[in-house]
Amino acid sequence: MKRTRIALGALAAAAAAVIGVPSTAAAAPVAPAIAGWHGSCAKGDFCVWSGKNGTGTRCAWNGNDPDWWGGAVQCNPHFLVSSYWNNGYKGNLDHVQVYIDTNYKTKLGKKISPGAKRTLWEGAPMRSHKWVN
Numbered sequence: 001m002k003r004t005r006i007a008l009g010a011l012a013a014a015a016a017a018v019i020g021v022p023s024t025a026a027a028a029p030v031a032p033a034i035a036g037w038h039g040s041c042a043k044g045d046f047c048v049w050s051g052k053n054g055t056g057t058r059c060a061w062n063g064n065d066p067d068w069w070g071g072a073v074q075c076n077p078h079f080l081v082s083s084y085w086n087n088g089y090k091g092n093l094d095h096v097q098v099y100i101d102t103n104y105k106t107k108l109g110k111k112i113s114p115g116a117k118r119t120l121w122e123g124a125p126m127r128s129h130k131w132v133n
Contacts (some may be wrong), residue, residue, distance in 0.1 A: 041087040048081040052119045064130040067102045080123025086112045093131040
């Protein structure tokens with residue numbers, strides 16, 4: 001008799017799971033994920049975003065730029081970089097060096113390796129960059 005009750009209890013639990021009877025510990029709704037690396041980054045480009053994980057406003061270059069505010073590609077003045085991606089080709093001049101000031105002055109950190117994709121703790125002031133070995 002005891003085995004029959006256990007078996008019937010297990011069968012009822014399995015049936016409830018199959019037909020979708022809500023349990024008392026229902027899962028909380030899951031918020032939709034934010035699409036990361038918004039707008040992507042074309043192969044050969046160095047891309048930066050104002051938001052973390054490649055979100056927010058994006059600026060992208062396939063060459064050097066001595067002034068992000070006044071060059072061929074213009075980022076908004078006072079643009080702070082929260083994430084970057086060196087999607088350049090491996091080979092000669094495949095690393096990116098970023099600078100705090102225009103005309104490649106005041107290096108900011110180490111060279112960024114090809115393929116490197118990173119989110120920064122806080123937005124960083126960057127104003128120029130160039131492709132280096």
